[in-house]
Every structure is written in C-alpha cells, then in structure tokens.
Amino acid sequence: ETPEFLAEFQKRIDREEKIEPNDPMPSGYRKTLVRQIGQHAHSEIVGMLPEGNWITRAPTLRRKIALLAKVQDEGGHGLYLYSAAETLGVSRKQMTEELLSGKAKYSSIFNYPTPTWADMGAIGWLVDGAAIMNQIPLCRCSYGPYARAMVRVCKEESFHQRQGYEIMISLAHGSPEQKEMAQDALNRWWWPSIMMFGPHDSDSTNSDQSMAWKIKRFSNDELRQKFIDATIPQAEYLGLTVPDPDLKWNPEKNDGKGGYDFGAIDWDEFWTVVKGGGKMNVDRITARQKAWDDGEWVRDAALAHAKKQTAKKAS
C-alpha cells in the first residue's frame, strides 16, 4: 500500500464519502472493521443468553412477549452484523470459530449472571442504554454496510431500553421487596455497564486510528461520560441510588455545560472478564459451542440441498 493510496483513501474519509464493499481500502481498515463488526455480532448473539434465561419465568404474559421479542431482535442484529462483516471477505463460519476458540472477543457485559427478574429491567435500562449511546454514532460510520445496519439496530435498541426502564419503574414504585430487587440489580449492573465503553482513552489501542478512519466518532471516555450524564437523572426518577460514593455534579465539566464526576473504575475486573475469567465466560461459550454443534446437521442439509440444485441446473 503506497503512501499515495493511503492519502487518497483518507481524503475520501475526510470528505465523508461512504466506503462500500468493492471499493479499494487499506488492509488495516478492513481488518479493523472485521474485528469490530465481528465482535459486535458475537456480542448480540451471546447477549441473547443472559435474558433468554428469564423467558420461561417472566412474571406476566405481557412481560414474556416483550422479552421474547427483545431476545429475538438481538438474534436478528447478530445475523445482520455477520452479513455486514461478510461483505469484507470473512465468512460467518470463520467468525464463529474465532468466537468459540476465544480468539474473537465479545462484550464483557454478557459475562455477568442474571439471578433475579430485576436483572431484565437493569439490562434493558443500562446495558441497552449504553449500547445505544455507543451505536448511534456508528450510524455515521464510514463503512456503508455497517452504518446502514446500525440504523435499524438502534431503533430496536431504543425499544429494548424502554422495556427495561419500564420494568425498573414497576419494581422501584412497587412493594419494598420489589424496590430492593431493583436496587440490588442496579448495584450489580452499574459498574459493568460503565466498563462496556472499553478502556480509558489512554489505554485504548485502536481508538486513534479508528477515529481517523471515522469508524468511531467519539472516544470511549466521551461516550462513557455522555451515558453517565444521561442516566443519573433516570436513576433519580426511580428513587434508586447509583453505587458510586464519588459521584458528584461538576458544573465546570463538558465545557461549562456541567456533568458528573465519578469514581475509579476497577480495570482489573474488566480485563479479567475480557480475558475469560468472568463468572459466566465458560457457560456462555459452552452454550454457543452446543448451539453450533447441534446446528451442524442443518448446515450439512442446506449444503447438500444447494449441491443438488446446482447439479440439477448443470445437467
């Protein structure tokens, strides 16, 4: 790749032109997108597991319908994203094998357990809330297929956030036991949600290049701050307490618009979870491995059918 080619490509990015699958692109740009979109797809698919756990035990039919729809949406997002990654020359089989072998990452957040119904509320409110904050700017990502996929994904994510927050409202405004359940879920999900945005900018190895290529539009710390500022009033409305004694309104922050200062993030916990040592990492990959193995006959049958059709056409 010559410096002229790289400079020309950067000019296209700077003119806000969308890059499409058959356009020439630097190998690093392709590699970054395959990594990020693949990781994103895996997160959606693994993300079905913590909530799938509660579908059979949802407290009412209405709650069950909404949760079922949400988990199905996540499956759809995963397939949509695998397709976007496939436009870059990688196969879904390859990506799945990388997930199962531990080579490809998926979001840290899905390695936490969901022991109570209130977790369905906290996940929708906080995890999907964080996902929206991160994904709205991805609608303007320089790679066309990823940006376009994100438009629909974000619409559905906002339904997910609302269904979660509505569960939190019911619990927080319910009996003392229900309010306690809601508080307990907030206590367990707050910090992992804050960590979802990734390491501090100073430790984010990919950010500078991804920002220059306009794959990322905001840094990890910028999005984390936006999320905290948007979410604290929602916690106040619920009458719940965010588990951070250092949380404090700072009128000077955000160029004088104000924002929250917050406590130190436990990065040891984050990296332990990312490297496979979270409470649910083994369960999650075991479940995905089982689904992949159980589906083998379907893939084989589809392949055999396709071969038969091709042979029929040729004869």
Ligand code: ACO
């Ligand atoms: N969980 C697991 N790994 C993470 C996380 C996280 N929450 N955050 C960062 N990392 C990893 C990165 O993948 C990277 O590792 P790699 O180089 O081996 O891939 C490393 O930590 C350093 O981080 P960054 O350099 O900051 O990585 P990047 O620029 O890719 O930014 C981010 C991370 C913000 C998650 C970005 O990839 C992104 O926006 N992805 C798309 C959104 C997404 O995947 N969301 C998933 C959860 S939302 C949902 O599914 C409901």
